[in-house]
Amino acid sequence: MLDLFDKIQESVEFIKSKWDGVPKAGIILGTGLGPLVQQIDVAVAINYEDIPNFPVSTAPSHQGRLVCGTLNGTPIVAMQGRMHMYEGYPLKEVTLPVRIMKALGAKTLMVSNACGGLNPNYACGDIMLIDDQINLMGDNPLIGINDDRLGVRFPDMSQPYCPKLIDSALTIARKEDIVAHKGVFVAVSGPNLETRAEYRFLRTIGCDVVGMSTVPEVIVAVHEEMNVVGFSVVTDMCLPDALKAADENEIIEIAKSAEPKLTKLIMGLLGQMA
Amino acid sequence: MNKSNLQRSAFQDSIKEAHQFIASRWNKRPRYGVILGTGSGEIADHIVAQEKIPYPDVPHLPESTAIGHKGQFVCGTLADQPVIAMQGRFHLYEGYPVDQSSLPVHIMAAMGVTDLFITNAAGGCQPHWNVGDVMMIHSHVDFMYRSTARMNSKTVHNRPLRRSDLYDRPRIEQAMSHARGEGFQLYRGNYASMLGPNYETRAEYRFLRKIGADAVGMSTVPEVAVAATYGMRIMAMSIITNVANPDQLVETSGHGVVDAGVVAAPKLRSLVENAINNDV
Numbered sequence: 001m002l003d004l005f006d007k008i009q010e011s012v013e014f015i016k017s018k019w020d021g022v023p024k025a026g027i028i029l030g031t032g033l034g035p036l037v038q039q040i041d042v043a044v045a046i047n048y049e050d051i052p053n054f055p056v057s058t059a060p061s062h063q064g065r066l067v068c069g070t071l072n073g074t075p076i077v078a079m080q081g082r083m084h085m086y087e088g089y090p091l092k093e094v095t096l097p098v099r100i101m102k103a104l105g106a107k108t109l110m111v112s113n114a115c116g117g118l119n120p121n122y123a124c125g126d127i128m129l130i131d132d133q134i135n136l137m138g139d140n141p142l143i144g145i146n147d148d149r150l151g152v153r154f155p156d157m158s159q160p161y162c163p164k165l166i167d168s169a170l171t172i173a174r175k176e177d178i179v180a181h182k183g184v185f186v187a188v189s190g191p192n193l194e195t196r197a198e199y200r201f202l203r204t205i206g207c208d209v210v211g212m213s214t215v216p217e218v219i220v221a222v223h224e225e226m227n228v229v230g231f232s233v234v235t236d237m238c239l240p241d242a243l244k245a246a247d248e249n250e251i252i253e254i255a256k257s258a259e260p261k262l263t264k265l266i267m268g269l270l271g272q273m274a
Numbered sequence: 275m276n277k278s279n280l281q282r283s284a285f286q287d288s289i290k291e292a293h294q295f296i297a298s299r300w301n302k303r304p305r306y307g308v309i310l311g312t313g314s315g316e317i318a319d320h321i322v323a324q325e326k327i328p329y330p331d332v333p334h335l336p337e338s339t340a341i342g343h344k345g346q347f348v349c350g351t352l353a354d355q356p357v358i359a360m361q362g363r364f365h366l367y368e369g370y371p372v373d374q375s376s377l378p379v380h381i382m383a384a385m386g387v388t389d390l391f392i393t394n395a396a397g398g399c400q401p402h403w404n405v406g407d408v409m410m411i412h413s414h415v416d417f418m419y420r421s422t423a424r425m426n427s428k429t430v431h432n433r434p435l436r437r438s439d440l441y442d443r444p445r446i447e448q449a450m451s452h453a454r455g456e457g458f459q460l461y462r463g464n465y466a467s468m469l470g471p472n473y474e475t476r477a478e479y480r481f482l483r484k485i486g487a488d489a490v491g492m493s494t495v496p497e498v499a500v501a502a503t504y505g506m507r508i509m510a511m512s513i514i515t516n517v518a519n520p521d522q523l524v525e526t527s528g529h530g531v532v533d534a535g536v537v538a539a540p541k542l543r544s545l546v547e548n549a550i551n552n553d554v
Contacts, residue, residue: 139469160475184477205481
């Protein structure tokens with residue numbers, strides 16, 4: 001039952017045989033946000049399928065490479081493309097890369113996603129620092145017998161995202177003249193986008209943006225006692241009374257055009273960690 | 275025999291085998307069943323035990339892995355009435371399939387239990403509540419996404435689910451009256467069930483309160499769903515082990531949960547004994 005620990009060791013051993021760096025941060029790049037890796041001083045890039053126990057990303061625009069190197073002077077490991085629940089992966093597999101990052105030495109997790117904006121004060125292309133989250137996926141990556149070597153049975157979630165990192169990121173955003181908000185991210189399983197009624201429901205219960213990822217990874221990062229900072233890039237405004245059909249290509253385009261802003265914020269935070 | 279018939283038959287066999295095993299150790303037909311949740315295990319000390327049966331000894335039951343749980347059936351008398359109590363339960367966050375986690379309720383039904391008392395530890399969504407308060411559950415909201423209804427409504431037995439009165443109203447009124455007489459605070463409210471195992475975020479507490487939840491926990495609803503299909507009279511109580519005030523949230527830990535349970539256990543025992551002593 002408790003095979004996760006050994007799997008992590010196996011994956012870490014393999015990655016260490018390719019790269020001897022110790023990352024300070026692990027970065028997960030969501031839909032359309034992969035180009036950030038161009039800024040990385042790459043030591044080695046490993047395809048997911050080559051890493052033992054690593055799940056393989058099948059989502060559109062997700063490259064599926066683990067990029068190891070330095071970014072703005074700080075050693076990091078970055079996932080170019082992630083795994084989603086809607087691809088059919090159990091959440092334990094979806095979140096395994098986070099545990100591997102921690103085992104490699106990363107004490108900070110920087111996670112990003114493309115999301116739908118529910119807060120009418122937001123606009124397409126805006127970035128939201130995730131202050132808090134709601135899990136409506138109907139599943140949890142920590143279900144099963146708890147391995148005390150990895151974390152506690154009942155993780156506290158009163159502050160899943162690090163307030164200091166949020167404040168630092170918002171400060172950098174102001175300096176760079178980037179529109180950045182702070183709000184609540186809700187995760188649903190997908191893969192269909194939400195109905196108008198679901199958008200109204202999610203807004204009513206206090207959500208600012210909605211997406212199909214991030215929450216499982218952050219639960220596991222909290223379980224691993226990592227510092228977490230989360231960036232949601234609003235790629236689609238979901239205003240139920242003026243809703244137009246979502247276009248996947250448009251979403252990816254908006255994510256790509258917003259990506260330089262995300263890069264500035266992440267590089268700024270890493271610069272402070274160097 | 276098709277697949278679903280095979281599964282039904284296998285599940286009924288496991289109920290039967292588990293029941294037969296317990297009957298071989300303690301051959302009574304208790305009217306009352308008790309499920310003791312996190313931190314309320316001491317209530318079992320007031321049961322005059324005739325037999326204690328650890329879960330791993332019972333065929334088809336898994337071992338409980340939660341903290342504060344001993345994991346055994348306690349068979350004996352409470353308020354001079356035969357009773358079977360579960361000291362420790364099987365949570366969905368431990369990874370058990372929903373039918374296996376609620377197997378003990380099926381076993382209790384097979385033993386003759388018609389009146390079920392359930393306790394749990396829960397987070398209070400009402401900021402004016404206090405740690406150690408007790409809430410009578412008068413309804414619930416299920417956020418576990420693991421229905422027991424499909425299996426139970428057709429494959430085990432053919433009783434319809436009675437959703438309108440899952441929690442026995444006369445017993446709730448009786449308990450409220452008893453608490454007034456004894457001079458302790460007792461609330462009634464809605465219980466929201468979550469998968470867990472992590473505690474809720476501030477945003478989740480705000481959401482749950484907005485939709486009408488008064489307490490939130492990680493158990494009870496699957497057991498209630500099964501008990502209801504047998505037409506059991508259910509009385510369920512939540513110990514408030516932390517009060518969520520999302521605008522000033524403090525950390526929650528499993529050990530704090532156990533401590534709060536110790537404070538509330540005498541109230542629970544009083545409520546359960548009163549219900550047994552004064553049938554309504």
